[in-house]
Amino acid sequence: MSAPVATIDDVEFGVELPTFSPDTSIDNIKRFGQHVGWGGPRFTDHEAARKEGFPGALVPGVMSQGFLGAMIHRWAPKAEIVVIDTVFRAPVLADTPHSIAGVVTDVDEEAGTVEIDITIANAARETRVFGTATVRLPIE
């Protein structure tokens, strides 16, 4: 694994961020719900979610957005996420493996900012959540 990004000089256009497998387990979602909210049955109980017409319990959208932010900070610990916009295209199902990917689509060396396209995909490589982020990095 490559060293974490420290400054804007470490970033190249088109580079892919290290992929990240988020913890989508029901236990983790319950913990999230306990401390943050968003812990309703559709998120914490497969059977209750099926009764609502879903294929199983869902990862809350706000948690998926948190996964994307974490992926960026793992890549560049000093990064400040200035803007992050996420589109919930399809449900992220709990207790199923997903992977998060990102690719740098623009670098502004003078401003110290990068644009990143971000996605969450399931094991079948179907995109569930996608979006963009603008990230500020130290110039020196």
Added chain:
Amino acid sequence: MFTRGNRLEADIDALRAAFLNREFDEATFTIEGNSFAEYARTCGELDARFTDPTDPNFQAPPTFVSTLVGGLALPPDFPKLSGVTMDAGKGVEWKAPIRDGATLTGKSHLHDIFEKTGRSGRMVFLVRRMELYDENGTHVANADTRTVIREPSS
């Protein structure tokens, strides 16, 4: 005689004229460091500035504000649109760190209303923006929620 498309466009224009940028909700949030640290850990953050309350730069991850929910989702006089409503996405514009113990005021308005036509028909999107200010009046973040209403097929 209007076509269905023109009629809907006129409806959207009327909704935009009546509701955009009109504040309809104000809510107060006390931000607890333990909550956002746990949010950070469960989301997979590793950096101590988000996970460790003893870190000198301890602050909420930028996306944490998406978890804050105001009292009203829409203006009280907003018309009920028929169709299936879904959460279409979240956006955050981060402006300043949010620290443990901060008291934030969230002021909500409709920031955008627009329509799209997809394979499954017409969809109306409502973008609700909550502007968040700290106790000193500093604008610390904007948190957007996009709701889509998929119109029933005719």
